[in-house]
Every structure is written in structure tokens, then in C-alpha cells.
Amino acid sequence: MKKLLPFLLLSGTALAQDGLYEPAPPANSAFVRVLNTPSATLGDKSVIADKGAASVYVVIPQGDFTAKVGGVNGKLKVEAGKFYSVVADGAKLNLLTDPFADNRAKALLVIYNLSKTANVDLKTADGKTAVVSGVKPGESGSRAVNGITVDLAAFSGSKPLGTLKGVKLERGSAYALVLTDSGLTLTTSSTKTK
Template identity: 35%
Template sequence: MKPLALRITLVLGACLAGPAMAEGVLAQLYAPRPPAGSAFVRVVNPSADTVKVQISNGAEQAIGPQQLASNYTVVKGDQSFTVSLNGKPVGQLKVAPDSFNTLVQHNGEFQILNDSNGNEDALKAELRFYNLASDCPKGSLKVADGGPVLFADVASHATVARGINPVSASLSAGCGNATSEKLPLPKLEPGDHYSLFLTGSAAAPVLSGQIAKTEGYGK
């Protein structure tokens, strides 16, 4: 189906479903889009303290134990942008155009983890796993209760991803023989991107997760 035909079909279906849904679909269709060469950046805070982060001119967001990662913010690719924590600039970084990136502080500096190489199958959901646990050279993620291993030997401060068919399951992660408590997956839809963060320590690993989201773009 051509893009114009698809757009007409979406709008017509939304209008038939009701004015509220139609308004939401129209807002998505005609919302401002980031210019070519833009990039998307978020920050993860694996510590026990909640901080407020601002990326470039984006909205200030609270990240910590309840929500480890901020939403992705649109920045200009190949141009420096500022990251602020609790209102104070703490670093200037630059990322490649047309890329998705997660920033995490490591040894006093922001490390850039490339999130771009992931699932491209629109009929599947994506699981992206980050090993951010201290003293954990090889992290792993598996389906709980004896299920298959999804990711093995993930290096410290590294990320990997794969596509899955949306299913109901509980996952656990760990370092060596130490395993986190089980984490039930939320109901995922095709095209969803779900981030899983291994934090804590090698002896006491913690697994948490959240749906990856992007801030709305305003010109």
C-alpha cells in the first residue's frame, strides 16, 4: 500500500472509530518530524539516587530506581550538545547522525552505548539488554524457571538486542551463579522496544525494565 493510501486509510478508520481517536491519529500524522541527520539520545542512571537530567534543550526528566532511563531526546547529529544533571552542566558530547544512543556515567565520564543496531522486523518487539552491574564482566539474560538463554557473556557496560514475538514470560539476569529476581515482561506489541537493565553487583544483581520512548519533537 502506498504511503498516501495508508494515511487516508488510517484517518478514515480513526474517524469511524470516534473523534477522540481521529484527533490522536491526525496529531501523529502531522506532528513535526526531526530534520534529516538528527540523532536520539537518552541517559541511564543505575545508581540508587534519583537525579534530574536534561539533554540539550529537551525537557528535564527524573531518573533513578523507579525509572532508570530518560526518554530519547532529539539532538543534531555530529554537533555538540550539553547534558545537565540537577541543573548543572556535566558534559558535552557528540553522536553520529541518524543514530540512537544511551549515555551512562562510568568512571566519571559519560560512555556512549549505540542502540542503533537492533530489531528491524516491524512484526516483532525488541528486547535490548544492558550490563551495568558493577564487577560483572559477563552478564546474561534468560527466560526464568529454566527457560532458554537470550543473551550470554555480555561485557560490562555493553548492550545487545534481538527481536522476539510478543509473548508472556518472566526473565531473570545475572553474573555467574548469582541471579536476579524474576521480572515479568509487560504486554508488548509489534514494534515496541523494551529495555532491560542489569544493575546492582555481580554478587547481588538486579534486573529492571521499561518501554523505550522518545520525546515529542518541536520545531
Template identity: 75%
Template sequence: MRTPFLSAALLLSFAAAQDTGLYDPAPPADSAFVRVLNAPTATLGSKSVTAEKGAASAYVVIPQGELTAKLGTVSGKLKVEAGNFYSVALQGSKLVLLKDEGAENRAKAVLTIYNLSKTASVDLKTADGKTAVVTGVKPGESGSRAVNGITVTLAAFSGTRHLGSIKELKLERGNAYALVLTDSGLTITQSATKTK
């Protein structure tokens, strides 16, 4: 006889928890999600964002439409669309806006490499150079691929020239990973649609 009353009490407790902020509110329907790459000081609209050298920040919820972004001393206007994920980076003296691929297939991990270096064309491969993951990424561009969950050492190459590596990277299904190549090397940030 107590079960219906217990269930009702649990439901009421759950509803109260939602009302008191147990869960973050859902972003507005017209929101885009934007982050910065390799920028110790940056603003997206009115929001301050930081990303350590060679890394990616968390995504910031931004209304769709025109966005004013500033990375370091360089600023510009960018256009974002609702429901999409983007990365903003500095390429030379201009801002570039890159559309990110989400981890839609929960059975796969998504690898994205961003070429923020001066290298004309970059390939992401296994460290031995035998298996290509993403190829032909030009400066200021990115390339993505969904892969199985695995632990692997990856490296960036220009032809046969080794540009940097990430050792024993554990790729987990349903997560996304941002590999950022700069002239000083290759770094990685797990980027599973984390927003703030």
C-alpha cells in the first residue's frame, strides 16, 4: 500500500530538484555553440573565454547570427547558425571560423585536427605513418573522422616529415577530440560538446 505514495513522493522530490537548479537550463532554440582555439585571451560577444596554448576552450552558448569575436588583439565579425558547433582560431592576422563535427554516432569517437601552423598540408596518421586518419588539411582548416574506440598513438605529418605526436591516446566512444597543430607542435583536448 505504500508504493503509490512513495512513487508520488519521489516524483515530487525530482520536480523540486529540477526547480532548484539540479540541472542546467536548456539553451535557447536559436543557440549556436562556439569555442576558441589556442587563445589565452579571447571574447565571444560579451563572454570571456580562454584556451591554453595549443588547446581548445569549452563551448560557449551564442545566439545565432552575427558574432563579434576577439582573440588577442585581433577582432572581427563572424556568422553562426543555430544548432551548430564552431571553433574560432587566429590564422596569421585574421580570424577563421571552423564548423565542428559533433559526436552524433555514439558508437564512434570523433577526431578533428586543426591546422593552425604554416605547414601547407597536414596528414593525421598512426605514429608509424602506415594508417591515414585525416589527410590534406591546409592552414586555417580542419578535418574530421569518426573512429572506433581504441588506444592509439597518433602523429601529424607533412609528407614524411613528422610534426608532432600524441602518445597512447584513449579514444572513447561518443566523445570528440580536438587535435591542434601549431608551429610548436601537436596538442589535444577532449571536446565532447562541453558547453558553458
């Protein structure tokens, strides 16, 4: 992604001048989204994420910015060219750095543990194949996998915490799996920004 970003930005700028697409974001931009909140403000942009889901990414200039997620306010700092997810954890905001989906031959799975359960594992729903292991509360874990249709589940030891049936993982796409105390949800991540 880092190698592709300058090319994409230059290409996007040329196409934007032709009026075909929205202008490319400034080179000093980061991409930030929220998880699991009905209302949030990132800088001067309003975003929403359904319960257990991820919002679209919004373009934020690098450096410090103010965020409000639900009833929690805070200042956060981002670096240009990186992707982030913001979650409210009690009375504070957590800024998680998202991985780059830079392998177009693989699907990227990112699981966010927003539950109170320690050491969550993402596995195939039958529990036989580990995908991502040991994700602590308030943290995320990721893995690039082959394109496949599969049943996935979050586990605490051998206890399933939430199951997703028939998840179609497509090469070149990214997927956000959000575990809350209410269960597991899936959002197809998008580099579409607001």
C-alpha cells in the first residue's frame, strides 16, 4: 500500500482534474474511522458505525485532532499515510493502528476485541483452524488469508462467543470483525472515505 499510495494519489489527481472522480486526499492525510458507535465526530467530520460495525474512513490531516465518540472526548494524533480505528473505552478513546491491505492476492481479516473477554481467538467455526490468536480487550489482530467462503467464530478457549456463517472472503478486500459482549459482526472494510 505504501508503494501504491503515491501512484494512486497522482493518478487520482489527474482523474480529478478531468472531473471523473473526487479529488485525491492531500499527501499529509491519515485515514480514520470509528467502531461500534451511533455517533462520532472526527475533527470536523461526523461519522456513524452501527452497533458492532465499522464506519467508512474519513480523511484527517496528520497531527493532533479532536475526536468525540459517543459521550467521550479526547485529542488523538495520527501520521500521514496510515489507517486508524477509534473506539471509546470507558472514559477514554483508544486509537488502534489498522494494517495495510497491501497484498491484492489475499483477503485481510482484522478482528477488534471490544468485549470484556481476555485473549480472544478467531477460528473457523468448527474450532479446528486458528486464524488470529490472543487478541486482548481493546486491541486488534489481523491476518491475510486466501479468498474463500468460510464460517468464522470468535472463541474464548473452547467457548464460542459469536459465529458468522458463510463469510465470502474476496482477494484484495479487507474485513473488520468486531467482537462486543453482544456478539460478533462483520463489516467489509473500505478505503472509501468521506
